[in-house]
Amino acid sequence: MDVVVHSATKFLCGHGDSLSGIVISNNAEFIAKLRKARQIYGGVLSPFNAFLVLRGIETLPVRVKQHCANAQTIAKLSHSIRQLPRSVIPVCPVITPTKQHRIYWLVSVTWSIL
Numbered sequence: 001m002d003v004v005v006h007s008a009t010k011f012l013c014g015h016g017d018s019l020s021g022i023v024i025s026n027n028a029e030f031i032a033k034l035r036k037a038r039q040i041y042g043g044v045l046s047p048f049n050a051f052l053v054l055r056g057i058e059t060l061p062v063r064v065k066q067h068c069a070n071a072q073t074i075a076k077l078s079h080s081i082r083q084l085p086r087s088v089i090p091v092c093p094v095i096t097p098t099k100q101h102r103i104y105w106l107v108s109v110t111w112s113i114l
Contacts, residue, residue: 002026014056014063018049 006012008020025031038044045053 003030008053012056012060013053014059015052018052018056020045020049020053 002025004024006022008022010016023034
């Protein structure tokens with residue numbers, strides 16, 4: 001069974017003005033139990049908070065693009081500073097373009113987004 005629990009409070013919303021989360025699963029039985037618990041205990045997002053999250057999702061591509069550009073700038077800068085210990089220098093596919101480094105970069109960027 002795959003279950004993903006995601007905080008939508010800051011990253012999806014983008015402003016930190018809504019408290020929300022998302023649960024996603026490929027298991028119908030688990031989802032049915034989750035829906036039953038939601039009916040008993042509450043925890044349903046209000047319409048206004050849903051609006052705030054949707055508003056933030058509209059600007060998500062622009063924010064992710066800027067996050068990636070900022071990370072790229074920091075990676076290039078950190079490679080140019082010789083005094084930094086090697087352990088704090090990020091792997092960057094532009095600077096170290098091996099297949100393993102590109103995979104590591106993709107996974108790192110993906111997890112930072114999630």
